[in-house]
Amino acid sequence: MKFRTLRRHFSSSFKSLGRNAWMTFASVSAVTVTLLLVGVFIVIMMNLNQLADNIENDVEIKVIVDLAASEKEVAELEKKISETPGVLEVEYSSNTQELDKMMKGFGDELDLYKQDNPLRHAIFVKAEDPQQTAPISKEIDSFDYTYEVIYGEGKVEKLFNVLNTGRNIGIILIVGLLLTAMFLISNTIRITIAARQTEIGIMKLVGATNNFVRIPFLIEGAWLGVLGAITPMVIITLAYYNLYELVAPKFAGELFQPLEMTPFLYQLNGLILGLGVLIGIWGSFIAVRRFLKV
Template identity: 35%
Template sequence: MISRFFRHLFESLKSLKRNGWMTVAAVSSVMITLTLVALFASVIFNTAKLATDIENNVRVMVYIRKDVADNSETIEKEGQTVTNNDYHKVYDALKAMQGVKNVTFSSKEEQYQKLTETMGDDWKVFEGDANPLYDAYIVDTNTPSDVPKVAEEAKKIEGVSEVQDGGANTQRLFELASFIRVWGLVIAGLLIFIAVFLISNTIRITIISRSREIQIMRLVGARNGYIRGPFLLEGAFIGLLGAAIPSVLVFFVYNIVYQSVNKSLVGQNLSMITPDVFIPLMTVLLFVIGIFIGAIGSGISMRRFLKI
């Protein structure tokens, strides 16, 4: 059994060398196809990742009335500093809600600073006492689906001025994220199917060009399994060689794109899939697809020549 495997292995390597131009054509076809698969898979997987990040970044903004100092332990009253009896009433009510993961205080000064960084110096006219913004609590929920429920309950808390959760835009965002995840998988499956079709047809051409060789082997009494073995290994080698260059391209190109694009995403709490995770997975995927499709393509293409 082992000796037969090595015999088939050496025979397939000789055939690859003997049919040089057809081997180059088949490897080139596999290489181009897998490069396209890698390109589209990179876009699809990262788009799905960003959609999930955006979905998870949807928060409930709870704005506090200006006459309520919910985050201050002491307040000024009639010229004296006294204990604030209403300290953390809104905060405690938010923390007690079902579905709430974390509550973070954001002062109107912090929000004003972020606003001027985003909108420019024109907004600096509202510095100091002219600041029109409100203190707020940023509420993170356990799951994105908890956002509407938490927002509705937060509106009922005494001392709350306004609650924002994105409204219809948030719902559309959830629907978009779901759409990308579902159709991303469908498109990825379609790309793999196209790769199977293209690679199988290319390998079929190489086998057709050697149909005379197969007929001679059948005439001398070789069994179908013996004839098929070297061709299956040839297909696997073609897939292996065809996956090498796309894997190298993924390594270099993805690192460059990640370094240049991810900088602008970090500030928005978004991120592409990290190279140390994505590159090994994509490399393994390309080699597995290449080897599998190459072997299967050879097996399918040989069926017509092995019929009695």
Template identity: 45%
Template sequence: MKIRTLKRHLNDSFKSLKRNGWMSIAAVSAVTVTLLLVGIFFAMIFNFNKISQDIENDVHVRVMIERGTTSKQKDQLQKKLEKMASVKEVTYSSRKKELNKVVGSYGQSFKMFTGDDNPLYDVYTVSTTKPSQTIKVAKQAKKLKYVYDATYGGNNAKKLFKVMSSVRKWGVGFTLLLLFVAVFLISNTIRITILSRRDEIGIMRLVGATNSYIRWPFLFEGAWVGLLGVIIPIIVIDLGYGWVYRHMALSMASAGYSMLKPGIFLFQLDLTMAVIGIVIGALGSVISMRRFLKI
């Protein structure tokens, strides 16, 4: 395709968007809502998968020590933990050290939580002789004096997988429904364009315009609708994910888990949403052309 022809097709597609007015706005809005929910759904699923991997790889029990516990009391607790059956090793980590791990994983912004502002706990990491023994050891450790809580991977796995199953089931169904609505609205928008330009298209055919030449402006129009519809979802999801990441990092790190870092993940997610937007826009155009353009 020549550059001059491409420019003409692009100009025609822009004019059609303006000419269709509210119908174009409705189609763009449908794509916006759809891609916003698709983006949220993808962000949740990918992070659930990341956390589930953390859980599967976690064969340790994290024993959080109550605040105000003295060094002597901590030593007593450590001895009790070491004497427990199936315990291989007990390692101490102060709340300051735990915070340094968070800073290393999530960035310097978490350095503000120093001293008394540090919300983390001193922790004993208990390694078991067998992964199957972690549940038993965690339950026993939880009952000991000076223990605030004892967590292990399997403790959260069942809840996580149950939530994940529900999100996948309802999320996929709802997303497919919204995609259908978006494609339907886009196809109607293109239909209006085709009907309004019927005479012009007839003349183009008479003077020998090829089918591909006639198709391109409508394909571009659908693609523009999809691309315009992805702008707001990208902004909202990027800002929202960054906020959730900053606010959940500490609490998740205290349990030994982490979310996907925003940088590369958000770039990939944004690119995926843009591609989906363009595809459903082009698909809506193709449906309309098949039904009303007969080419």
């Protein structure tokens, strides 16, 4: 396509937005409301997903070492665990360190055990994929010099099932909301284009190709998407900034931490803008298609 023709299409799309001001306002409003709902829902789901990831990453395996194991055998066990496929991190904790941890929780009541420490050495293990905690635990349990392997059997599996179900429901809801948005916006744009049915018919009768007729409407749809995305981007950015400043300090160091504003807001705004353009173009394409048969 020649540059002059493309420039004409852009000029035509701009003029059309101005000539059909009320219909343009209706279409932009539909895009704005829909993208605002989608954006808010994405913010909620992404932060819930962050919480789910933090919960998963907090899951660890505690390997209690057999009392009969010598220092060399404990070191060999630690090395063997670290070389196990799927293991991300291994941390050794002596029985003295374990006692110190208990004393921090119970206070001076355990001072008597300093002379005769009844605790065993322990090795803490984290999996690369938290969902693989159970099978890795079972494999480690088969190693020599392991007295007991603790990872919250039963509870961990239920937790992962709940988190996976929540993620799947969130994806389904987002997809459903996007499909509903595309349907509503395409119908709104279709009303806009229906008012110009005569214009399309005249262009077809004088020999204009389908692409020549379609392209200005697709560009116009893209502009509608851009204009409709601006308000949601501004509202969500300001709202998230204020909420983050309010919530983040209160949950500092806790399991739940909202997503950092950077790069999350840049990614979210890019997604909203892209969805606006995509929905606008798709809606225009679907709407203009039925009027090209003259």
